[in-house]
Amino acid sequence: MTLANCILLASLLFSIGVYGLLTRRQAVAMLLCVELMLNAANIVFVSFAHFRGGPGQIFAIFALAITVAEVAVGLALVLLLYRKHGDTAIDLASETKG
Amino acid sequence: MSDPALLATIALVAPAAAALLLALVPPLRHRGAPAAFVCIAGTLVSFGAAIGLLVGRAPGAEEVRVVVPWLQAGGRTIAEVGVLVDGISSVMLAVVTLVALCVQVFSVGYMHDETRRGYGRYFAYHALFLFSMNLLVVAPNLLQFFAGWELVGLASYLLIGFYFAKPSAARAAVKAFWMTKLADMGFLVALLVLFVTTGSFEWTAVPTTAVATAVTLLLFLGVMGKSAQFPLHVWLPDAMEGPTPVSALLHAATMVAAGVFLVVRAHPLFELAPTTGDVMLWVGAVTAAFAACLALVQTDIKKVLAYSTCSQLGYMVAALGAGSAFAGFFHLGTHAFFKALLFLAAGSVIHAVHSNDLADMGGLRRKIPLTAATFGIGALSLAGVPGLAGFFSKDLVLTQVEGRAGWIPWALLMASAFLTAFYMGRVFIKAFLGAPSAKAEHAHEPGLAMTGPLVLLAVPSVIAGLFGGTLAHFVGAEYHTHFGLTPILASAMALGGLAMAGLVFGRGREVALMRTLRSLDSGSVVDRSWEFLYRRVMLGVSGVLGWFDRYVIDGLMNLTGYATLESGSAVRTLQTGRVRDYALAVVVGAILLSLFGVLR
Numbered sequence: 001m002t003l004a005n006c007i008l009l010a011s012l013l014f015s016i017g018v019y020g021l022l023t024r025r026q027a028v029a030m031l032l033c034v035e036l037m038l039n040a041a042n043i044v045f046v047s048f049a050h051f052r053g054g055p056g057q058i059f060a061i062f063a064l065a066i067t068v069a070e071v072a073v074g075l076a077l078v079l080l081l082y083r084k085h086g087d088t089a090i091d092l093a094s095e096t097k098g
Numbered sequence: 099m100s101d102p103a104l105l106a107t108i109a110l111v112a113p114a115a116a117a118l119l120l121a122l123v124p125p126l127r128h129r130g131a132p133a134a135f136v137c138i139a140g141t142l143v144s145f146g147a148a149i150g151l152l153v154g155r156a157p158g159a160e161e162v163r164v165v166v167p168w169l170q171a172g173g174r175t176i177a178e179v180g181v182l183v184d185g186i187s188s189v190m191l192a193v194v195t196l197v198a199l200c201v202q203v204f205s206v207g208y209m210h211d212e213t214r215r216g217y218g219r220y221f222a223y224h225a226l227f228l229f230s231m232n233l234l235v236v237a238p239n240l241l242q243f244f245a246g247w248e249l250v251g252l253a254s255y256l257l258i259g260f261y262f263a264k265p266s267a268a269r270a271a272v273k274a275f276w277m278t279k280l281a282d283m284g285f286l287v288a289l290l291v292l293f294v295t296t297g298s299f300e301w302t303a304v305p306t307t308a309v310a311t312a313v314t315l316l317l318f319l320g321v322m323g324k325s326a327q328f329p330l331h332v333w334l335p336d337a338m339e340g341p342t343p344v345s346a347l348l349h350a351a352t353m354v355a356a357g358v359f360l361v362v363r364a365h366p367l368f369e370l371a372p373t374t375g376d377v378m379l380w381v382g383a384v385t386a387a388f389a390a391c392l393a394l395v396q397t398d399i400k401k402v403l404a405y406s407t408c409s410q411l412g413y414m415v416a417a418l419g420a421g422s423a424f425a426g427f428f429h430l431g432t433h434a435f436f437k438a439l440l441f442l443a444a445g446s447v448i449h450a451v452h453s454n455d456l457a458d459m460g461g462l463r464r465k466i467p468l469t470a471a472t473f474g475i476g477a478l479s480l481a482g483v484p485g486l487a488g489f490f491s492k493d494l495v496l497t498q499v500e501g502r503a504g505w506i507p508w509a510l511l512m513a514s515a516f517l518t519a520f521y522m523g524r525v526f527i528k529a530f531l532g533a534p535s536a537k538a539e540h541a542h543e544p545g546l547a548m549t550g551p552l553v554l555l556a557v558p559s560v561i562a563g564l565f566g567g568t569l570a571h572f573v574g575a576e577y578h579t580h581f582g583l584t585p586i587l588a589s590a591m592a593l594g595g596l597a598m599a600g601l602v603f604g605r606g607r608e609v610a611l612m613r614t615l616r617s618l619d620s621g622s623v624v625d626r627s628w629e630f631l632y633r634r635v636m637l638g639v640s641g642v643l644g645w646f647d648r649y650v651i652d653g654l655m656n657l658t659g660y661a662t663l664e665s666g667s668a669v670r671t672l673q674t675g676r677v678r679d680y681a682l683a684v685v686v687g688a689i690l691l692s693l694f695g696v697l698r
Contacts, residue, residue: 022681022685090676090678091676091678094674094676094677096673096675097676
């Protein structure tokens with residue numbers, strides 16, 4: 001296991017997340033993709049901390065905490081979307097059109 | 099507070115209290131008769147105080163000045179209010195309150211047919227007027243004077259427009275208001291100039307000659323408006339739309355004399371500016387002659403008296419221009435009595451025949467002998483028949499302008515003296531002599547409320563002239579009666595004018611000159627030029643300014659708003675409302691940022 005492999009893994013994970021974020025229509029799926037991207041970042045943090053040292057692991061912990069908060073808000077929004085429209089297709093939420 | 103100051107304050111507060119009471123207690127006003135009582139009570143108290151002031155004051159005594167700070171700014175007092183009691187103000191106060199008292203008592207009879215509410219309103223305005231007039235008479239500085247000046251203007255507006263349901267009265271009120279306001283702009287600017295250059299509003303302020311000239315010329319503009327001098331006189335004849343006692347009080351005896359009083363008061367200032375004196379001399383003389391000509395051809399008895407007032411104010415202004423404040427003040431005093439008498443007598447005539455038109459009168463001598471007698475006394479006094487009040491003061495005015503400006507103003511005033519006698523003779527003959535007209539058949543003498551003031555005013559109209567010396571001594575001026583060219587010529591003019599009137603109008607004829615004058619009058623040249631100034635020049639300039647304001651000033655504002663709105667609606671299309679577009683924007687933004695970081 002080398003640093004390069006770890007970064008490669010993180011890049012792949014991030015790309016999958018971006019791709020999913022841009023292509024999925026369901027709000028839950030988009031949330032999952034955002035989680036993937038965040039975890040890719042976490043992998044980069046811990047890998048660098050492991051191979052090079054430094055405070056990266058602390059940042060990973062912080063990022064996890066933030067993720068939890070984000071998911072809580074995100075799922076609440078999804079729930080509201082479902083209650084209002086009976087579906088979680090993200091395109092239903094377009095009230096902010098200018 | 100010293101005694102004279104207390105009396106002056108009482109004279110000031112009594113009508114103010116009456117006005118406030120009538121303004122704040124509607125039932126009093128709406129019931130009519132109690133309003134007259136309150137108003138006259140206030141005037142009576144004021145008159146009593148003024149007489150007390152006059153009697154208790156030794157001739158040539160020191161002036162009494164009691165003031166309280168009014169405007170305070172920047173750690174100093176800018177202006178004060180209070181009372182200034184000296185010879186001039188105590189005499190003026192007595193004249194004003196006496197005439198006001200007579201007029202108000204007369205009004206009780208004259209306005210009897212009004213509705214109760216109208217009756218109450220009338221007396222409320224009267225109380226307001228008397229307070230305003232007294233305020234300016236005792237003013238210790240120019241600023242308080244200006245406040246009183248504007249207040250009498252307001253009272254004048256309200257009283258001219260008393261019959262506001264009548265379009266001509268409403269129009270006359272507005273006309274009087276804006277003509278005098280136009281002139282008052284001069285007064286206002288004069289106040290500002292005086293304050294900026296000397297830092298005070300005092301009567302005794304001493305500016306440089308140039309400033310004094312500017313200030314006095316501007317003040318004189320205000321005087322021209324208030325005292326109806328040519329060419330700002332046009333509002334006065336129209337002001338006759340008001341009730342006749344109002345014309346007697348405001349537009350003959352007191353308010354219009356406020357302009358003259360201002361010059362008398364501010365005499366130290368006017369003495370510094372000889373140029374203004376020359377202007378006043380000419381304006382006064384021209385007004386006297388011009389208005390006397392127009393008085394000759396009026397068919398409305400009140401308009402004759404109105405033009406005659408203009409003419410007599412011209413005399414006063416000319417005297418002031420010649421540098422004799424006392425001559426102007428003396429004529430002001432005698433004129434107040436006999437002109438108030440004439441107007442009230444005219445009111446009695448109008449009351450008797452229910453018409454202003456001279457053609458509806460005639461032969462009233464037998465129907466209303468007392469009115470005829472008192473009107474006759476007033477007319478003789480105004481004409482300047484030797485021995486009566488008008489003679490002495492007019493003679494003094496004429497003596498003062500002797501030899502000034504190449505004798506031309508003197509000649510103009512002398513000619514006006516002839517015309518005055520001539521037109522007063524005409525009015526008297528047309529109204530009281532000859533055969534009665536249909537309307538005059540049923541005329542009858544009015545009640546005591548109306549005849550009393552007539553008799554009361556007739557007394558000073560006869561004898562006031564004899565007190566010239568006393569008055570001069572009282573206000574600290576010089577006065578000598580003398581025999582010379584002017585008094586003899588003036589007497590000749592007066593008697594000649596009356597005799598001529600008897601010869602011409604006694605036989606029902608006219609002078610050829612009158613036809614020319616009549617067409618001039620019906621052409622109302624001065625009125626038309628003001629109308630032209632207003633409609634063409636002023637509205638034109640206003641139009642241009644309005645266009646500039648609407649399209650340039652407002653245009654800039656509107657452009658700013660429009661540009662903001664338009665750019666906003668251009669940018670709003672970016673907000674699609676679709677979450678995936680925002681996600682894409684975030685991703686693209688992140689990619690661009692990282693590219694920027696790598697390639698930098």
